[in-house]
Amino acid sequence: VASPAARTDGLITETIDDEVVVFDLDDDFVSRLNRPASLVWRYCDGRHSIAELVAILVEELGDTADEDVVLIGLDILASRGLIVSGYEERDAAAHLLSHERLSSRVGIDTAKALAPMVFSTWLRP
Amino acid sequence: MIEASCDSPGQVDVEEAREAILRYQTGRNWVAQVDDPSPRSEIGFGFDLNRSDASAMLSQIGLDREAVLRGRVPISDEQMSELFDLTLAKAVEWGERRIPGFRELGAERQSALLEIIVWLGPDGCEKTFDLLERLPVPTACDPPRPSPWFDDPGAIGTAGVPGLARTIHGSPDPELRAWTRSISLLYGRARKRYEFESDASFARLPHQVQAILADVQHRSGDRADRFWSAAADRRWMDAQLALRALAPSDKPQARFTEQADVLKRLVQDGELQDRRAERRHASDPRLHLTRQETDPSEHSMRIGAFRTVFESFGVVAELRADDPGLLASALAILPPGWRPVAEEPNVQFVVHTDGLIMMDGGYTARVRDRDACLLKLGTLVHHRVACEAPAHTFARAGVVAVDDCGIVIPGGPYTGTSTLVEELVRLGATYFSDEYAVVDLDGFVHPFGNPLSIREGRHGGLGQARVVAASQPSIHPIRAHLVVLTWYTRGAEWRPTVRTRAEGACALLENTVTARSRPGSALMAARRVVDTALVLAGERGEARTAAEAVLETAAAAGYTVDRSAA
Numbered sequence: 001v002a003s004p005a006a007r008t009d010g011l012i013t014e015t016i017d018d019e020v021v022v023f024d025l026d027d028d029f030v031s032r033l034n035r036p037a038s039l040v041w042r043y044c045d046g047r048h049s050i051a052e053l054v055a056i057l058v059e060e061l062g063d064t065a066d067e068d069v070v071l072i073g074l075d076i077l078a079s080r081g082l083i084v085s086g087y088e089e090r091d092a093a094a095h096l097l098s099h100e101r102l103s104s105r106v107g108i109d110t111a112k113a114l115a116p117m118v119f120s121t122w123l124r125p
Numbered sequence: 126m127i128e129a130s131c132d133s134p135g136q137v138d139v140e141e142a143r144e145a146i147l148r149y150q151t152g153r154n155w156v157a158q159v160d161d162p163s164p165r166s167e168i169g170f171g172f173d174l175n176r177s178d179a180s181a182m183l184s185q186i187g188l189d190r191e192a193v194l195r196g197r198v199p200i201s202d203e204q205m206s207e208l209f210d211l212t213l214a215k216a217v218e219w220g221e222r223r224i225p226g227f228r229e230l231g232a233e234r235q236s237a238l239l240e241i242i243v244w245l246g247p248d249g250c251e252k253t254f255d256l257l258e259r260l261p262v263p264t265a266c267d268p269p270r271p272s273p274w275f276d277d278p279g280a281i282g283t284a285g286v287p288g289l290a291r292t293i294h295g296s297p298d299p300e301l302r303a304w305t306r307s308i309s310l311l312y313g314r315a316r317k318r319y320e321f322e323s324d325a326s327f328a329r330l331p332h333q334v335q336a337i338l339a340d341v342q343h344r345s346g347d348r349a350d351r352f353w354s355a356a357a358d359r360r361w362m363d364a365q366l367a368l369r370a371l372a373p374s375d376k377p378q379a380r381f382t383e384q385a386d387v388l389k390r391l392v393q394d395g396e397l398q399d400r401r402a403e404r405r406h407a408s409d410p411r412l413h414l415t416r417q418e419t420d421p422s423e424h425s426m427r428i429g430a431f432r433t434v435f436e437s438f439g440v441v442a443e444l445r446a447d448d449p450g451l452l453a454s455a456l457a458i459l460p461p462g463w464r465p466v467a468e469e470p471n472v473q474f475v476v477h478t479d480g481l482i483m484m485d486g487g488y489t490a491r492v493r494d495r496d497a498c499l500l501k502l503g504t505l506v507h508h509r510v511a512c513e514a515p516a517h518t519f520a521r522a523g524v525v526a527v528d529d530c531g532i533v534i535p536g537g538p539y540t541g542t543s544t545l546v547e548e549l550v551r552l553g554a555t556y557f558s559d560e561y562a563v564v565d566l567d568g569f570v571h572p573f574g575n576p577l578s579i580r581e582g583r584h585g586g587l588g589q590a591r592v593v594a595a596s597q598p599s600i601h602p603i604r605a606h607l608v609v610l611t612w613y614t615r616g617a618e619w620r621p622t623v624r625t626r627a628e629g630a631c632a633l634l635e636n637t638v639t640a641r642s643r644p645g646s647a648l649m650a651a652r653r654v655v656d657t658a659l660v661l662a663g664e665r666g667e668a669r670t671a672a673e674a675v676l677e678t679a680a681a682a683g684y685t686v687d688r689s690a691a
Contacts, residue, residue, distance in 0.1 A: 014648050016655065019627035021634070023644045030640075032631045121631065123640045 004074055004087035005046035028123045031080055037116035040073030064106045064114055068098040073116030080118055137217050138232040145236035154199045166194055169205040172212060176246040182211050216242040337384045357488050361397045365389055434470050437463040438514035443470035448478045458503030460510050461573055472509055476502050511561055511638040518564045518650035521636040524557035525549045530684035531570050531605040533562050535632045541613040548672035568653025569602035605654045609675055610662035619671045621663035629660035
């Protein structure tokens with residue numbers, strides 16, 4: 001089973017409370033990973049499988065976390081170029097389906113808090 | 126007659142003149158009808174087929190004037206070049222014969238005069254030079270002094286060639302009007318080029334860009350400043366956009382669109398590298414642009430005679446001006462806390478009474494209005510200090526303090542930060558800055574603002590200094606306890622929500638001047654600022670309401686303003 005590995009080269013990171021700010025030196029983007037996304041990113045060390053990541057998130061975020069949460073997180077991180085191996089970003093339909101399943105299972109408000117999110121900004125010259 | 130003031134014999138640098146003139150000329154292989162300077166038939170590099178010696182000159186390169194004129198025979202590129210050499214040789218001969226002191230003039234001046242002579246032809250030159258000689262203004266070669274040819278644009282603007290054009294504009298002779306108009310145009314371009322070529326940064330630009338720049342500057346004057354600034358800084362994409370902006374729909378300005386396309390092609394062909402890309406590919410020697418060292422002799426004429434060297438936040442800079450009064454006024458815009466030092470500066474600013482601002486020997490801006498010029502200079506100095514300060518990180522933000530509570534409002538120009546700061550100050554907060562939050566290595570925010578002044582309004586991209594009453598700027602650094610992320614929306618109600626400190630740090634980082642050049646320290650500084658802070662965010666309506674709400678938030682945390690000071 002492939003274990004996703006987060007990119008570390010060309011990044012400067014800073015953990016502030018339970019979020020992570022990632023500065024991408026290659027394209028001058030600054031990304032803020034919310035808590036669920038930070039957890040996924042932190043444990044993407046090439047040793048934890050997706051199932052193990054689910055277990056970690058359940059432990060950290062509670063029973064409402066599941067595989068969809070992990071997959072959403074991996075998709076977003078991969079789309080921002082923050083995953084280097086062990087995971088292929090899924091297509092948009094699959095990603096959306098994960099969101100819908102999560103929302104219908106825990107409700108929209110909880111899903112908002114639970115869904116991994118990455119907020120990126122490009123730094124102007 | 127015009128008097129020559131130089132006795133020593135000089136030389137005519139034909140090669141330089143050739144290069145300088147052709148830099149601005151496109152060649153035509155077939156005859157074409159043009160209207161400038163007057164309706165006429167041209168071929169090659171602006172060769173007037175109606176000049177009296179046209180037949181003789183064309184026969185020297187094996188062409189029959191009548192056949193060329195009827196459009197039956199083209200001129201090859203080689204013939205074009207040959208014909209231009211003949212024209213230029215005649216222009217040199219005419220110039221030496223007709224303009225006293227011509228050989229003693231500098232190469233740029235000779236080139237510019239030769240361009241006029243080539244353009245007008247001997248007949249046209251006789252007419253216009255006769256008129257020039259009748260002008261009641263002195264002429265000069267070296268050293269420069271007011272002359273109908275080049276110097277003292279202010280005086281010449283009213284008394285020189287453009288003045289001449291205006292004076293005889295009402296002449297019933299249409300040919301005379303056409304000639305004077307033409308020499309007026311050429312004079313403007315020649316003078317501008319002369320001015321540019323005295324500027325070291327212009328000399329560093331590729332020739333094609335120099336040609337475009339001279340033309341654009343000539344056609345649009347001060348409106349070309351943005352383009353010039355981008356080109357001098359080698360930001361070609363911005364230069365292209367600036368050119369596009371100069372080209373509205375009216376037909377004569379379609380030229381700017383063409384020139385923008387030329388720039389784009391040069392960038393695509395890799396001949397010009399955008400500075401942003403240059404930075405990305407700095408490790409690739411093929412793509413790395415080396416900036417030539419500035420030759421002091423090239424811009425020595427632009428160095429002001431009055432100077433001071435100052436230190437601010439660890440940056441040692443020299444400020445020069447060509448007038449002692451201007452230098453004294455310029456001192457008022459230096460960063461707060463600056464002090465004079467006797468050290469070797471690593472940054473240089475020069476400001477001239479004509480509004481020219483230079484930085485490190487390169488053209489930076491020209492702002493004619495004195496107050497606006499000083500404000501622009503202040504912005505440049507502050508920004509440079511912000512970029513170079515070794516131990517402080519500068520983030521664009523407004524900063525005030527209430528008791529010991531620093532309130533930081535990240536945001537650059539046009540975000541309403543200054544307005545909100547002003548209202549906070551009016552309500553009794555202590556003014557720190559409406560420009561930068563200056564963060565030291567321990568995360569303390571230092572004051573950075575000229576005493577009692579807040580910039581207001583925007584015209585032409587510049588703020589206007591305004592005194593804010595009832596405020597004494599702080600002199601002590603402070604810890605930030607409130608970071609306010611806000612933006613103005615007409616009619617909005619201030620209902621902020623608490624955000625994560627990481628969000629506050631990102632907002633600061635976005636506004637940090639050195640975020641791209643020193644990302645590590647920028648990130649650490651942002652982090653240290655928010656370490657002790659509550660982060661609030663939300664849209665705001667009128668500044669007064671938002672300011673009151675911000676102060677209420679501070680009061681709820683135990684920090685209150687001294688209302689008696691407000």
